[in-house]
Amino acid sequence: MTADVRPVVVLVGPPGAGKSTVAALLAESLGVEVRDTDTDIETATGTPIADLFVTHGEAHFRALEVDAVATALGEHRGVLALGGGAVMRDETQAALRGHTVVFLDVGLAEAASRVGLSSARPLLLGNVRSQMKALLDSRRPTYEAVATHVISTDGRTPTEVAEEILTLLG
Template sequence: MVLVGPPGAGKSTVGQVLAARLGVAYRDTDADIEQAAGMPIRDIFVEHGEPYFRRLEREAVAAAVAEHPGVLAVGGGVIMDEGSRALLRGRKVAFLDVGLAEAARRVGLNRDRPLLLGNVRAQLKQLMDARRPWYEEVATVTVLTDGRTPEEVADEVIKTLELDRS
């Protein structure tokens, strides 16, 4: 299964909880990109630019979808690419939705998120508004994460997608 959503939705944290509860492996395409590039994502943006990062992201998603049978968390911008959206269609995809206030609180002034530098709240709103239709397009289920623990979100994902626990 795949987790999509904006920054601050809890994809990485919920993904790890889900994987543990389901008895499967967890994988995060952002970690795959950093490993392949040999540097943090923020440095990829600075040294090579966003188009280069998006190419690495497309490759990471394609590899993970082909190879990984467990829980997969993908970066918030993955759904901007039609090819990546096509890879997600037909799979169990949970859109972890989050309100602007909650996302801003969770992300804070995180300097590791290059697209959120400056006015974090305004940048988040712009990203969330632009990407929402794509998240909804690929989602099998939408789960609101505001005010909920990662465990509560994971439980709802398992219940709504009717996933078997090991």
Template sequence: MSPVVVLVGPPGAGKSTVAEDLAARLGLAFRDTDADVEARAGVPVSEIFIDHGEAHFRALEEEAVATALAEHDGVLALGGGAVLSDATRALLAGHRVVFLDVGLAAGVSRVGMNGNRPLLLGNVRSQMKGLMDRRRPLYDEVARFTIVTDDLAPSQVVDQVLRLVEEDR
């Protein structure tokens, strides 16, 4: 068993929104590994960061991704930092991974001052730029396809993902 498609990308790229819409259009289940981590921990991701730190969250995330890749056969959205794990990147090999890319201006605009994104507290633009600079090579490494979402509505991104999935069968 394996997901039909796995979406990766930075905060603000639209992973969860696109994954949910894509799953509905395909008649498949949607799964988000951040939600899996929250369900297992019983608290929001932001509280895990505050109470236990990023390393603890990343360990939970790595486990959630491995479980989802092994048992989910629908559409899977990974948390933005999941690709930081060597083990996760290795597990993604062979999966149909779509990198939803977003430019700095569009990403900052979409994320705004969302307090639920603990790595973007403070100067959101500066934090987002640093995060994207570090992660972009990792997204590129795991992705079979890339879609730049800056000027696209979620439905347009879904259309592009559907086209790529059909061409890749």
């Protein structure tokens, strides 16, 4: 394997930040492939993430996620979007060092509005706004710590966010 295989950019952030949508726009603009570690896990297991949580628990899913992120970082040359909780594992934080990482920051009101009452997000079942606030409060310091750039997505279209990232990438 070539020593310098690495993503052009890695997107991190909470559910509702727009990681998957912005990643697709960036990849198209850059003429590279897009990859999403949540999709990698679903493809590898043949099981939706929500079902993995229910059937095997969060710890099992997080272990799969650490492996998926490490694999993608080592072999993907395009735009990489990580699952919202991926950065909470020490192994993933260490693996992200040296990569261009953009934290797509989103405020509580906008995140809750974008996510809605989706049952596909197992950590947000119940009172979505309350769950989202707890999730944002607990994860924001880690997102900021792993990021080389922080971009607010509030009140902005995915295209506007992608254009700002393209400018940052030069």
